[in-house]
Amino acid sequence: MTETPQKKRKRRGSGRVTMKDVAKLSGVAPITVSRVLSGSDYASPAARDAVMAAVRELGYVPNRMAGGLASVHAPVVPILVPALRNAVFSDIIMGAQEHFFEHGLETLIGNTLYSISKEEHLTRTFLGWSPPAIMITGGTHSQATRDLLSSIEIPVIELMELVEKPLGINVGLSHAGAGYDMTSVLIERGYEDIAFLGTMPDRDLRALKRMEGYQKALRDNGLRGDGFVQFYDQPSTFQLAAQFADIYLENRAKIRAVFCANDVLAVGLLMECQRRGIAVPGELAIAGFNDLSIAESVHPRLTTVHVPRYEMGTKAASMLVEVLSGETLESPIYNVGYEIIEREST
Amino acid sequence: MTETPQKKRKRRGSGRVTMKDVAKLSGVAPITVSRVLSGSDYASPAARDAVMAAVRELGYVPNRMAGGLASVHAPVVPILVPALRNAVFSDIIMGAQEHFFEHGLETLIGNTLYSISKEEHLTRTFLGWSPPAIMITGGTHSQATRDLLSSIEIPVIELMELVEKPLGINVGLSHAGAGYDMTSVLIERGYEDIAFLGTMPDRDLRALKRMEGYQKALRDNGLRGDGFVQFYDQPSTFQLAAQFADIYLENRAKIRAVFCANDVLAVGLLMECQRRGIAVPGELAIAGFNDLSIAESVHPRLTTVHVPRYEMGTKAASMLVEVLSGETLESPIYNVGYEIIEREST
DNA sequence: CTGTTAGCGCCTTCAA
């Protein structure tokens, strides 16, 4: 007579197919289903077949949250980047995402917009997913972010630049070195009056480092002290770079070449020069940074610094996967390097 | 003497601060902490203060998985796009992400690379998060994807293009209409021999629709049948577009203007024309699609179709948030429109 | 306004 389940309260569940359903249909215990699906554990071929058939029949999709909760870590790696539109970061993301996905990991993408405080906020939120690891751009973070990241015991990867005191793994390149080398190449080509054009020196720390490399190269070559540095306080856009043409025209005597902190600025300036009839490189030589695909399409083609962005993403992801599967890395620091590409704009 | 907890088995937990810890420290029940933090429920100011203080002191970060599991839906909305490098999609993502984040929702970004099967795979995986909704690009999906999406009972948003039979909400614009209008504008300007340049007509269905609009405009204006259509079977790049210069040179008599399926192609071709000394628009007029920021930087500036990308993202996100909070939409279809921008390249 | 209780769906632990 107690046939009816007279539980007082009941929650209705998601209504979706669960592992229990699969277990029932295939005549095994839920845990066996779990083992079959995870693939890593023992299961008899018979059980395996039955389970797989049931999975297919029911259209079962494992609940990632339940799995994550039970196994402490969610199968998701957050990646924090300072910008999304910038092809630099989308390439990194694509590289990482692809590798992660092959290993059953999703990617949570956070856009910090070059804001240290937004980075902190995103870090906090993302840690709420109990990720097995986290990737973050650059090596300069707020103290709170640093504390958060070091208090949790998961691998942290800092991307893009070589960091002095990495929080964990570090994959990147030396932006000061690249700035130095590019400037040196310009000097070798005979340019002496080289200006530097960049944006947001207080937020885009990598641009700042490129500038420092630029200044050091000037000094090492006995050229005038700090060079000619122009920073704007807005994000880099093609439009913004056009403004520099005015500055150039007012300072023709002092500027023979410009090293731009990134290709967007360089291309924007190049276009403006075309518009105003300033010959490139005849009157003004222009160099960029990143080697975006547009760099080799513009006319004249742009001298720039090639950065292996996609590879940075895959390399970082593969190091992480290695660590997560218990292996030890040869070194927690990986220098992806860069390459100066000389083209017709200088 | 039974002081030691002699449970047979024990799991070690994540070791992180939990809601229970916060509850203990602030002298209330866990559920009260939950209520305070969710903000939506009643809680006395006293309780609220105590809880917030404890949260700060312990550095508590709520476990999103546990919360999601308990409340059926994870606070995360997947967005599927066909490409990440393309500023078109990063703008949409940024718009959506920003709006979602303000409402406590994260974004899972999936890159389908214009592959229907990859889209299906990603859809399946993402549904494993029990998201409260899902956003997907375009209206053409595999049958399995359609089944998956309609079997779950969450709002589905199809983005970018106006769809015939939407799966749910639809935010976009008419690509055929835009192609038609742009072509008409070119014809009004006096161009008659207009070619169309695009890529991957079997995967990039929106490019195909623009082409169809182009052909219809030709016909409606009594111009020759199908026009001059060139499709390449690779993703659009600046480099790829350069190849069309050869085709132009071989067909000078038949081509006076080119309508490119996107700005990347248009800019790539424009650059190549500069390189080869083909006057734009003097010898060849060029029009693009999307109005990327580079479009108004190139020289001559590019005639193109402006698409409100960021707004598409925010609009879609806000419609979703509305639905999720129980409101009903005026209409499940929202046309964001487009605008023909005439510049110097035509 | 606050607490108790009972799961959400899966996986770890122990036992067979």
Add this chain to the structure above:
DNA sequence: TTGAAGGCGCTAACAG
């Protein structure tokens, strides 16, 4: 090789 039990951390449902 398989299963039973219990818990991961949180919130819905109900009761005070």
